[in-house]
Amino acid sequence: RIQILFEGAMSGAAATALTGDVALIDAQLQEDKAKLHALRTVLDKSSKLTDDMRSSLNEFDDRLSFLKSKIMPVYQEMQMKIRAQVNGEAVITELDKVDRYYSLRKDLEKTIQNDIASSIPDYIKNMKELYKAIVFFKKNNPGSKEIRNIMELFETGLDCMCREFEDLLKKKTLPLSNEDIPPDTTSPIVLELIREEAKHKLTSISKWVEDTHNFVQENFQTKHNYRERVCTNYTGVRKRYLGEKVNDLANSDDVSFTVTPTLPKRYPRNAEITRKGSRLSRDNVRRQSKRGHRRTPSDQLASLHSTIKEDINVEKTARNFSKLTLYFASLLRSEYALICELVPEYHRKAVFAEVVGTAMERYEHDGRMLVTAALEQIARNNWAAVFPLIQLYQTMTRIASDLESGEGGMELNMDEPPLQPISVIRSSVSRFIRETLENFKCFVEDDVVKHSNVACDGTVHQLTSNVMSICETLLIYEDTVGNLIQNIEHKGTRQLIPNLRRVMAHYINSIVKALERNLESKSKVYDNRCLSALFLINNYNYMRNNLRNSKILTLLNDSFTSDTDLESKYIDWIDKQMSVYRSWYKPLLDSMSDQVHAAVYRDSEKLKDSQKDAIKNKFKMFNNTLEEQLNIQKKWSIPDSKFREWVRNDNVDAIVDKYAERMFRKYEKVNFSSNNKKYILHTPDDVKNILNMFFDQKS
Numbered sequence: 001r002i003q004i005l006f007e008g009a010m011s012g013a014a015a016t017a018l019t020g021d022v023a024l025i026d027a028q029l030q031e032d033k034a035k036l037h038a039l040r041t042v043l044d045k046s047s048k049l050t051d052d053m054r055s056s057l058n059e060f061d062d063r064l065s066f067l068k069s070k071i072m073p074v075y076q077e078m079q080m081k082i083r084a085q086v087n088g089e090a091v092i093t094e095l096d097k098v099d100r101y102y103s104l105r106k107d108l109e110k111t112i113q114n115d116i117a118s119s120i121p122d123y124i125k126n127m128k129e130l131y132k133a134i135v136f137f138k139k140n141n142p143g144s145k146e147i148r149n150i151m152e153l154f155e156t157g158l159d160c161m162c163r164e165f166e167d168l169l170k171k172k173t174l175p176l177s178n179e180d181i182p183p184d185t186t187s188p189i190v191l192e193l194i195r196e197e198a199k200h201k202l203t204s205i206s207k208w209v210e211d212t213h214n215f216v217q218e219n220f221q222t223k224h225n226y227r228e229r230v231c232t233n234y235t236g237v238r239k240r241y242l243g244e245k246v247n248d249l250a251n252s253d254d255v256s257f258t259v260t261p262t263l264p265k266r267y268p269r270n271a272e273i274t275r276k277g278s279r280l281s282r283d284n285v286r287r288q289s290k291r292g293h294r295r296t297p298s299d300q301l302a303s304l305h306s307t308i309k310e311d312i313n314v315e316k317t318a319r320n321f322s323k324l325t326l327y328f329a330s331l332l333r334s335e336y337a338l339i340c341e342l343v344p345e346y347h348r349k350a351v352f353a354e355v356v357g358t359a360m361e362r363y364e365h366d367g368r369m370l371v372t373a374a375l376e377q378i379a380r381n382n383w384a385a386v387f388p389l390i391q392l393y394q395t396m397t398r399i400a401s402d403l404e405s406g407e408g409g410m411e412l413n414m415d416e417p418p419l420q421p422i423s424v425i426r427s428s429v430s431r432f433i434r435e436t437l438e439n440f441k442c443f444v445e446d447d448v449v450k451h452s453n454v455a456c457d458g459t460v461h462q463l464t465s466n467v468m469s470i471c472e473t474l475l476i477y478e479d480t481v482g483n484l485i486q487n488i489e490h491k492g493t494r495q496l497i498p499n500l501r502r503v504m505a506h507y508i509n510s511i512v513k514a515l516e517r518n519l520e521s522k523s524k525v526y527d528n529r530c531l532s533a534l535f536l537i538n539n540y541n542y543m544r545n546n547l548r549n550s551k552i553l554t555l556l557n558d559s560f561t562s563d564t565d566l567e568s569k570y571i572d573w574i575d576k577q578m579s580v581y582r583s584w585y586k587p588l589l590d591s592m593s594d595q596v597h598a599a600v601y602r603d604s605e606k607l608k609d610s611q612k613d614a615i616k617n618k619f620k621m622f623n624n625t626l627e628e629q630l631n632i633q634k635k636w637s638i639p640d641s642k643f644r645e646w647v648r649n650d651n652v653d654a655i656v657d658k659y660a661e662r663m664f665r666k667y668e669k670v671n672f673s674s675n676n677k678k679y680i681l682h683t684p685d686d687v688k689n690i691l692n693m694f695f696d697q698k699s
Contacts, residue, residue, distance in 0.1 A: 101133040105149045112157045116164045120201045123157070124208050130154045131212065138219065151220060158209065158216070158226045165205045166233040172198030173241055181330055186395075187402045188329035190337050202342050206230055210344045231347045234339075235354045242331060243358035249327050250366055314374050318388030321370050322395040325422075328363055329399045332356060332419070353418035360421050367425035371432055378436055381443065383470055386436045389429050390477045393484075396426040434484050437507065440470070445514035449521045457637035457697075458535040460542045461522065467515050468546040471508050475551050478504050505559030508552060512543070533580035534636055540577070541643050544570040578650070584629060585655055591621040592662040607672055615672040619679040622663065626682070626690060633694040644695050651691045660684035 100107075108126050116123045130150055137147035172195045180191060194202065213227045336352055343351050370392075377385035400414050400422065414423040447453070447463050454461065474481050482500030485507050519539050526532040544567055547553040557565050607615075638644035664684055673679055682690065 098136070100129075101136055101150075102146055104129060104133050105146070105153050109153060112153055112160065116157075116160045120164075120204050123161075124204060127154070127157050127161075127208065130157065131215070134219065155220065155222060155224070158212075159224075161205050161209060162226055162229045162233060165202060165230055166237060168198050168202055168205075169194070169234060169237040173237075176245060176331075181327060186326075186398065188326065188333045188399060191330055191334040193334050193338050199338075199341065206342050206344070227344060227347075231343055231351050234343060235351050238335065238338075238355045239358055242335060242355060243362065245331060246324075246328060246359040246362050249324055250362065314370070314377050314382075314385040315388045317370055317373060318392045321366060322392050324363070324366065325392070325395055325399060328359070329403060331359070333403065356418045360418055364421035364425060367421075368428070371425070371428050374432060378439070383436070383440050383443070383466065384473075386433055386440075387473055387477075389433055389436075390480055393426065393429045393433060394477070394480050396422065396429065397480075400426060430484060433481075437481070437485055441507075441511055441514055444511055445518055447518050447522075449518070449525060451525055454522050454525050454535070455637070457635055458526070458531045458538060459637040459639055460538045461519065461535075464515060464519065464539045464542055467511060468543060468550075471511055471552055472546065472550045474508065475504070475555065481507075501555065502559050505555050509556055509560065512556075515543070528632075530581050530584040531636060533577040534638070537574055537577045537581065537647075538638060538640075540570050540573050541640055544574070545640070578647075581647075582650075582654065584633070585651065587625045588622060588629075588655055589658065591618055591625060592658055607670070612672040615667055615670065616679055618663070619667075619681075622659070623679075623681050626687065630690055630693060634696055636695055637697070638695045648692050648694060651694065652688050655691065656684050656688045659687050 108130065111123075111126055112130075130153060133150050134147060134154060137144055137150065141147065174192055174195060176191060176193075181189065209226050209230050213225075216222070216226060335355060336348075339348050339352050339355070371389075374385045374389055403419065404414055414420070444463065444467055479500055482503040486500075486503055519536060523532045523536050526535060547556075547570075548567055553566055638647060659682075664680065664682075668676070668680060670676075
């Protein structure tokens with residue numbers, strides 16, 4: 001019963017809910033019907049508008065078709081009339097041209113013959129008209145009198161253009177001076193050789209002649225080649241100008257080859273470089289050659305020897321030639337740049353070779369003269385003459401690199417004409433430097449060993465000072481010299497050393513060792529072994545100081561591995577020679593030795609005659625030895641003031657205290673003579689002063 005009641009209650013609630021949903025759906029349905037009706041109304045209006053538009057377009061299309069059918073015949077007729085008018089005008093124009101061609105000679109004759117200078121573009125425009133007339137008559141009436149007249153006038157125009165080309169080159173060339181190249185310039189620069197406005201005219205003429213060259217050769221019965229004539233005119237004018245300019249540069253005050261003969265201050269003239277007999281004589285040079293020394297390039301340049309003054313200043317001449325080289329290279333670069341603008345490409349290298357020929361001959365002559373002058377200086381052992389040549393080689397190498405690099409329009413081979421002489425001079429300078437450096441090493445080792453070649457005072461030999469100065473100066477050109485001497489034999493081999501610094505170290509080390517061997521030989525010339533030792537001491541000390549004060553010591557120590565550095569080696573050698581030098585005062589020490597005179601006397605003791613005589617002999621031996629050494633050693637020399645004082649102090653330390661102890665204080669109160677002062681001539685201070693007078697020729 002309860003279940004039935006529950007189900008009935010539930011059925012009533014569902015019916016109520018269902019009635020509410022149906023009402024909601026009916027309301028929504030009515031709303032949707034209203035919207036649908038509105039849409040149908042709009043659609044009907046749209047259909048009506050579409051039908052109206054279709055009707056209007058059909059009517060417009062019909063009218064447009066009707067209009068086209070009426071207009072097209074009129075349009076076609078108009079086009080035919082326009083074409084007829086154009087054709088008529090073209091015929092009239094061509095007839096005017098033909099008429100112009102027949103009267104062209106009369107109209108342009110005066111202009112072509114006389115008016116080229118006024119306006120090159122207008123003149124070329126007139127020449128183009130003549131060109132067209134010739135083409136017309138060649139095609140339509142090749143045998144007419146008119147074509148002959150116009151061709152004659154055309155040739156006259158070409159002739160005038162060639163003359164104008166030459167005149168412009170002559171008149172519009174800019175004057176140049178040494179100041180046009182900045183003093184701090186190290187590479188060739190492009191100079192303005194022709195005024196810019198004239199250059200444009202020249203370019204126009206050259207281009208027109210080049211463009212019409214084939215036409216003239218094919219159609220004219222003429223022997224003239226106007227393209228070659230332009231090249232010939234250019235060559236004649238520029239060749240003369242460049243030759244005169246190089247001569248002016250070579251003879252100017254800034255770059256002159258006739259100079260007052262003076263050698264560099266650092267390296268005095270030959271009379272001062274070496275003492276009498278120290279330089280190699282020509283016979284000695286021949287002896288060296290027989291021993292296997294390489295020949296110098298002098299044989300190749302012997303023909304020029306007669307043109308060289310014996311006292312030419314190689315340093316200044318090389319510096320001037322370096323300037324000339326820079327000026328000349330700038331002219332070459334500028335000239336080739338101008339040729340590229342004015343001369344047809346096919347003829348450029350030939351024209352360039354012809355233009356620079358005379359100037360190159362002068363340059364080559366001056367270069368060979370310089371090398372020959374340097375050879376003369378080296379033959380007289382002025383080895384410093386190689387340094388200006390090294391500087392020149394650097395300049396020429398840099399310039400050759402610039403010219404071959406293609407910068408500034410240069411694309412020429414230095415090993416081919418016309419620049420080959422520059423390469424030849426550079427090779428001669430290079431070969432000269434290499435041979436000089438190699439011969440210098442031989443000279444150092446083989447320098448004459450005899451009495452006349454060493455100083456009697458044992459001072460530093462001139463060879464030592466020169467060698468040290470030259471080695472120090474070589475370091476300034478380390479890379480250049482290293483490159484040049486790679487082919488020099490090192491210890492009997494031809495092995496190349498890739499590191500240029502090590503190459504330089506090898507060479508300088510060989511020079512230093514050769515100098516050491518030569519000094520050892522020279523020291524044996526002295527009869528006095530103490531002076532021989534002093535000679536080596538002076539030279540070793542000078543070498544040590546120079547090596548230490550320059551970069552040579554660092555170069556050698558860095559390049560060669562050794563337990564003992566070079567400076568320590570010289571110190572050991574100096575100590576060894578000092579031991580030999582100290583032997584001079586052995587007689588003094590012997591005279592003071594108690595082994596010679598062992599007796600000891602008191603001041604109150606009465607001496608026997610034999611004892612007195614022994615003491616007298618003791619002082620006589622000391623006094624005579626000291627005086628003798630003073631007379632000898634005051635003539636000797638130690639140029640290094642600090643080292644001189646050190647040697648003097650070493651002598652004082654070795655002698656004065658022993659003299660004071662063993663002789664002066666020991667016997668000053670002993671009555672060994674009626675007049676002791678006759679024998680005791682010197683107090684310890686006197687002895688010290690005497691020893692300090694050593695190595696002082698003024699004393």
